[in-house]
Amino acid sequence: MCTMIAHQAKIEGRGKSGQDWFEVREANVSYDHPYDLPLEHALNIDFVNEAAGPGARVAVELSIEAARKLVQTIEVVLAQAEQRGVLEDLPQAVSR
C-alpha cells in the first residue's frame, strides 16, 4: 500500500454491479495500488454501501490524466445544468 492516501465522501446514489442496482452511500477515493489497471498507483474510486458488506461495490481505477478529466467534466456538466436552471434534485413524479 503503500500510500494510504484515502478519503471518504458520504453520498446518495445508486450503482450497478453485475445485473443489479443498489444504493450507494459512500464514495471511497484513494490514490494507491489499483487491482487491475497496469499502473503502480492509480486514482481509485469505490462506490460502496458499507452496511451491505464489502461486495456492495462499484469500482473504477483511473490514470491521473483520466481522473483530472473526469473531475473537470463533472464540473462542466454541473455548471451547464446550473446555467440552464435545471440543477436541482427533483423527486421523480410518481406514476398513477
Added chain:
Amino acid sequence: MYQTNQYEGMIAETITMQGHKGEAINAYVARPLGSGPFPAMVTIHHAPGWDEWYRECTRKFAHHGYVTISPNLYFRDGHGTPEDVGAKVRAGGGIPDEQVLGDLDGANKLLRSLPYVSGKVGVFGTCSGGRHGFLAACRLKNFDALVECWGGRVVMPKEDLTPKQPVAPIDYTKDLSCPMIGIFGNDDKSPSPEQVNLHEAELKKHGKNYQFHRYDGAGHGFFYYDRPAYRQEQAVDGWKKVLAFCEKNLKQG
C-alpha cells in the same frame, strides 16, 4: 535442492487461529507431510489483500520444507472477494499496527505449539506485509529470521503518522531481534531508493545482521507474476536469495 526421486507431500487448508486479544481469525496453513521437525514461516499478505498469490506463496514455503501460516489480517473487515475486502481496508487507511502485531504473535505461537515444528520461525512479507514483518521482527521477540520485500512506509514522515500507524517502523530498528534480508526494486516509489538508503543506514548504525538486495530494472512488487510489475530475472534471483537466507537461518544451526 529437490531431487526427482524424493518423496514429497503437502497439506494445505484454511483454519481458525487466535489473533490479537485472543480474537478468532482465519488463516491459511500449508505444511509438508511428515513428523518433521520442520522450521516454520509466517507469510504476511500485502495491501491488496489475502489473495491467491499469498496462498501460492504459503504453499511455496511449504514446498521448500516450512510449516507456513498466512493469517487473514483483514478478517475483521468482513468477507467477500479479496479485492472487495482489500478495497474496504484501503479506504479505511489500512489496519492498526497493534492489531497486526497481535495477529502475527498469535500465528507465531500457534506454529511453536505444533509437534512437527522445529522451534525456528521466520516471517515473510511484501509491500505493507514487508512493513508489518519489519515491525514484528522489532516489536515481538520470537522470530528467528525476517524477509522484508519492498516494505512500503517503513520510513514515514511525521505528517503520515496516524492513530492506526502511530510510529514509523524505522524508529524501532534498534530493537530488531533477528537476521533480516531485504529485497527492493530500484524503480520503486514506495519504498523509494532514498527511503531504502535510510532504512539501511539505520540498520548499519545499530549493528544489525542484515543483507539488502536492490535490483535495477524492477519496481514495486516485482515477484507478482500476475501484474505488469513482474520482472522474471530479478524475481528468480530474489527468490533464490530469500530461500538461501531462510535455509541458513531457519534450517541450519
